[in-house]
Amino acid sequence: MFKKAIILMIISALAFALLNVFVKSLTQFNVYQIVFFRSIGSLIFTIPFLLHYKIPILGKKRFLLISRGVVGFIAMTLFFASLKYLSMGPAVSIRYISPIFAAIFALLLLKENIKYLQWLCFALAFSGVVILKGFDANINGIGLLFALLSAFFTGLVFIIIRKIGNSDHPMVVVNYFMIIAALFGGVLSFNEWTTPIGIEWVMLLSLGVFGYFGQYYMTKAIQLAEVNQVAPLKYIEVIFTMIIGAIWLDETYTLISLLGILLILIGLILNFVVKR
Template sequence: MQYKPVLYMLVSAISFAFMNALVKHLTNFSVYQVVFFRSIGTLVFTSVFIAKNNISFLGNNKKLLIARAFLGVVSITCFFESLKYLPVGTSVSLRYTSPIFAAIFALFLLKEKIKLIQWLLFLLAFLGVLIIKQFGGGLHEIGLLLIIISAITLGFIFVLIRKMGSTENPLVIINYFMLFAFIFGGIMSVSNWQNPTSNELILLLSLGVLGYIGQYYMTKAFQANETNIIAPLKYLEVIVVIIIGAAWFNEIYNVWSLLGVLLIISSLSFNIYVKSKKQK
């Protein structure tokens, strides 16, 4: 395997991991204010590139773009809010169950078939969730509900993006999402706005920058090598974020928690391999 795609994916994983850790660190702010600032940095980058390359801001499939943006706001809001109740590594791991929901939605909406081995892999991933829930030191019920909602909506987002196919520029899809997040976060945070200090403002604004870097290098990695080789590497984020959680927030992950995370990562990584083979 070429080393550059792996390096790109590592940069992406580190960027997303630090972004999530910063969200955890900034839990003194309302989730709406965090969503608002998360959108600013990325929105600036996407808007500039769209304008520079003379791409239509409105896109082609406006209804699907709006639906994707709305669900994206729901997913990211629930995810950020869950970080107030769950260890950051656990929250990220559980959100990565979204491919299970994506496959189920695709089965009914896109008529995509699911092999028996994929169902078995999904069952293993779900077993990992149960292990974390029952033996991982106890999970806050509200946090668990929030992260499951985030994973379900993210799974539906994958289906919407697949339905749009190549008819939409990725920058337009991201721009819609960030614009909705900017408007939603701004409006919802008006009533309980908290003025950040200079240092907090830098951290809040860096959320969008880190999010954009993560998205950019993940895209470069997928462009540089085959999906079935690169896609499993996105789970590096889970490893990085668990290390950050333990070092920064003194989060403790017992053997059962790590076993559950391992089951989720390994089964869904192998599912990517199986799915890519099916498409050839």
């Protein structure tokens, strides 16, 4: 079961990496339109799932579900926007510091304790961000800001999901997110809509497919094995994204940027180990 969980986690990381690469390559479309197609593509799976298993689509904790959708939309939009300014490696790595913000929110809002070693891990991860900004001339300031804000709002999403708890089925939570993101993305992209041509339709609609299966296989992997055994493997997404980006989009990385990314990943993985 453990080997199967590892395989599923790797497939999940690859799906998310392909999602990142496709978003990065679709520069001719505005970010809201990309969010719209990303959401519509996932709704093709979530709505039939809920209907098939007769799960109430509206859920129970509706205010929190709507809040999760709105905050999630903001986080996703900011991350996709950051990809227009940054290479994919730094953008994805910085987005992954969201557990730092989640821990701070948990401390302030849920009164949870944070171990001293966790603060050291957070400092190590954030030092990677500082190195990227302070010593890598290729890092765009606006892109860095978007990625950090995306991580901030993603951290808030974690807290909202914690508040929802087991009251609602996970697919209901995802479905709310996708519906709200599709609505906001569709409305905000209306004035700058670019009609896709040929293969662009496939690429845009595949965003939702990659996102759905990335989430699905990650969930299945966590169900098959202990969380502390497989969860750190999700950071393979960064490696996959950088490799595919280098091959497909000719992205290059300096030693300084690689050092910054490495520090971020080490800090996050150590935090996970300490927390467990």
